[in-house]
Amino acid sequence: MSNASTSAAGSERISMLKVLNPFHIWALGVGIVLVGEFMGWNFSVAKGGAYGSLIACWVIGLLYTCVAMIDSEVTSTVAAAGGQYTQAKHIIGPLMAFNVGLYLVMAYTMLEAADALVVGDLMKSGAAALGYMDLETKPFVVFTIAFLAWLNYRGVFMTLTVNFVITLIAFLAILVLFIGVDPTHSGTILKHKELLTDLPYGWIGVIASFQFGMWYYLGIEGTCQAAEEVRSAGRSIPLGTMGGMMTLLVAATLTWFICTGLMPWQYLGQAITPLYDAATLVGNTNLQILLFVATIFSAVASANGCINDASRAWFSLGRDRYMPSFFGAIHPKYRTPYRAIIFLIPIAVSFAFTGLLDQVITFSILSGLLGYTFMSINMVKFRKMWPLGSIKRGYVHPLHPFPAITLFALCVSVYFATFLGYGSTLLSIMGFYIVASIWFTIRRYKFVKRGDQFTMPWPRPEGY
Amino acid sequence: MAKEYIPEKQSGIGQIIDSIFILVLVYVSLYIPLLMKADAAAEAAADAPKPTWESLQLSPVVQEQWVKLGYDAEKAAALINSKFDYTIDPMMLLLTAGIIIAYFVFMLKASDKEYREVISEKFGDK
Known part of the structure; x- marks a missing residue:
């Protein structure tokens, strides 16, 4: 395994610390995603109505269940930093791996920028509620990114332990709010009967809502990035990922149920902080404060997890010379990919300050979607090249190839959904990946050591 | 065993240029949709008379929730x-689908060629 890398001095081979357990994996996956329940998912309501959003929640939930199943098998077998990037390198080839590495870096860095913007906006809202109007948000954006990068720099154990605590609090806040809206007495606080309407745009709107339905779960696949730092990848990754998926399915359904019972769909479809708004409508100050804190925690946890994942993907690209080798260094004391962490700070800040939140979010979603498309192809090739029994797998997912086929079909539907609202952004992002691929083939690949790309102790793949 | 490929060593300046290139490419991709200005957006109906709660024909419960939200x-x-x-737009849909398919086909084919080099160097010629 090439889980060792050069130290800062470049003279000694060191590796990352194996200190994480399934709870950290859960915290990494759910931590990145849970902010999607506090904001973002509701844009799917604008696209297809409340019921359209619920259908998106479940259909996209199926997409991510397939992602989690496939990820659990491949990552528990290819346990290395870089996650899907390393899988692509071993199963499909260098150019695909380069693209997957870029998907990961772009998806997480842009999501991190959006999270930091949310923290800034929440601080402004909180200050306004206390009578301080027009608070400048930019210092909070920079501080959030810089502080979390420092935490990541100092070590993965503390980073993900913090994530576990704040993610758990945010999740519990949703449960408390659910109890607070008195769900057993319909009509008392929740007004589903009056507020729920037919599909405003018909079934085309339901398909369109898939794009933002991704927000319910976007990032759960990030659990793979920690594969090199868990004590037992074969046990921790499947347990943490599937546990995280179950948590998110519960959180997403509860969130939809609470919000659609309190807000007209036209308002909900454009709300910035729908769960906080829901707590405000209940009229309980304690709930309001709890949801305010939970929304901030969810955004911070997400940004924290994104820094963790983006830096590991960037580090892996550098380690293999797909990107400059300078970034493939591990801190000699903290054992973190510190150069990658530092390099991505100003980039995340600059994404946050572009003023193009729509494009930044769509870039993040589409990069994730391209990665899921890759995973479906990857899974089919993986089983074909190394059939069951030919190599040791940490976990074998059932019903192959149905999860891969389902995943591929659902990815196609989300491309179509994105086309419906963001066609030019979709083309522009595809243009980015096409130019980057040509650049890699012509310019970067000459720096890559061919034989070093295959580091797993596996036999020769069938068909090669 | 296939002959081992010895890669070039990249200079520090080259590493900086490559890092900057990929960043510039990202920013260009972010700004292009603004230049195209083609994305669909929700459009409000214009030139309508000033609305009232009655003209909106909402149920009392729905109206109450709007008011609670400060509207x-x-x-x-x-x-x-x-x-x-x-x-x-069917042409635009075909174009978009064609670009996505072409991207994946190109990538899988180019990756396969590179992957065979990797396997050949790692395991030797078949």
């Missing part, structure tokens, strides 16, 4: 009358 009839109407346009 008056005019502000609520702006959101209620805002609609997405899902008209599909």
Whole structure:
């Protein structure tokens, strides 16, 4: 395994610390995603109505269940930093791996920028509620990114332990709010009967809502990035990922149920902080404060997890010379990919300050979607090249190839959904990946050591 | 065993240039949609008379929730009358689908060629 890398001095081979357990994996996956329940998912309501959003929640939930199943098998077998990037390198080839590495870096860095913007906006809202109007948000954006990068720099154990605590609090806040809206007495606080309407745009709107339905779960696949730092990848990754998926399915359904019972769909479809708004409508100050804190925690946890994942993907690209080798260094004391962490700070800040939140979010979603498309192809090739029994797998997912086929079909539907609202952004992002691929083939690949790309102790793949 | 490929060593300046290149490419991709200005957006109906709660024909419960959210009839109407346009341009759809398919086909083919070099160097010629 090439889980060792050069130290800062470049003279000694060191590796990352194996200190994480399934709870950290859960915290990494759910931590990145849970902010999607506090904001973002509701844009799917604008696209297809409340019921359209619920259908998106479940259909996209199926997409991510397939992602989690496939990820659990491949990552528990290819346990290395870089996650899907390393899988692509071993199963499909260098150019695909380069693209997957870029998907990961772009998806997480842009999501991190959006999270930091949310923290800034929440601080402004909180200050306004206390009578301080027009608070400048930019210092909070920079501080959030810089502080979390420092935490990541100092070590993965503390980073993900913090994530576990704040993610758990945010999740519990949703449960408390659910109890607070008195769900057993319909009509008392929740007004589903009056507020729920037919599909405003018909079934085309339901398909369109898939794009933002991704927000319910976007990032759960990030659990793979920690594969090199868990004590037992074969046990921790499947347990943490599937546990995280179950948590998110519960959180997403509860969130939809609470919000659609309190807000007209036209308002909900454009709300910035729908769960906080829901707590405000209940009229309980304690709930309001709890949801305010939970929304901030969810955004911070997400940004924290994104820094963790983006830096590991960037580090892996550098380690293999797909990107400059300078970034493939591990801190000699903290054992973190510190150069990658530092390099991505100003980039995340600059994404946050572009003023193009729509494009930044769509870039993040589409990069994730391209990665899921890759995973479906990857899974089919993986089983074909190394059939069951030919190599040791940490976990074998059932019903192959149905999860891969389902995943591929659902990815196609989300491309179509994105086309419906963001066609030019979709083309522009595809243009980015096409130019980057040509650049890699012509310019970067000459720096890559061919034989070093295959580091797993596996036999020769069938068909090669 | 296939002959081992010895890669070039990249200079520090080259590493900086490559890092900057990929960043510039990202920013260009982010700004291109703004230049194209083609994305569909929800458009509010214009030239409508000033709305009232009665003209919006909402049930008392729905109206009450709007009021609780701090909305008056005019502000609520702006959101209620805002609609997405899902008209599909078939040529644009075909073009987009063609680009995505071409991207994956190119990538899989190029990756396969590179992968064979990797396997050949790692395991020797078959």
